């Protein structure tokens with residue numbers, strides 16, 4: 413697999429993503445500069461976490477106009493894989509690759525903590541190596557993570573199995589107490605209708621090494637590799 417990690421001005425999890433792909437997974441990784449138009453023939457585009465354009469106006473609202481986003485959108489439309497992590501999820505929503513928006517945390521505070529997630533769907537190219545209902549521990553670090561969408565969109569996401577991860581407490585309940593940011597329906601991650609674009613606020617690239625406290629992100633990347641090995645390429 414060849415993964416391209418887009419660097420926007422203000423990205424700060426780009427090196428984490430590169431480390432995850434190159435050092436942990438042993439796959440090819442390249443950085444993609446946001447002003448470029450060349451995706452370098454990557455199989456997977458990662459929109460990494462950070463504070464693109466300082467989160468001015470709204471997180472992701474300026475980055476979505478970066479030149480490379482035209483190519484990222486075209487790649488997604490061709491069925492190519494896109495993984496938006498944290499700020500990358502915000503950018504993917506702003507770019508129209510995913511429905512809804514990420515608003516300021518209901519606490520008005522930046523939250524940085526490991527959280528428990530329930531895997532809601534394994535019928536995606538990002539989660540086939542988990543099992544439904546599996547509880548995984550993955551860190552979050554954001555100030556604007558409150559997933560919000562209108563009632564019709566939420567109903568469609570639920571009905572079509574597009575809610576992929578939900579914040580839960582240790583017993584697996586999607587309780588208010590387990591919700592770090594006030595997201596509607598405790599939504600932590602969603603996939604698009606076609607199943608090739610995943611956006612999530614937690615950081616799976618920081619959950620691949622025992623030394624970091626969790627290896628629960630590994631099946632996510634294994635799922636991506638599996639789906640590409642199956643011959644599904646853009």
Ligand SMILES: NC(=O)CC[C@H](N)C(=O)O
Nearest residue numbers: 461462498499554555556
């Ligand atoms: N870690 C991140 O990607 C931060 C995301 C975002 N800029 C926020 O604070 O909400």
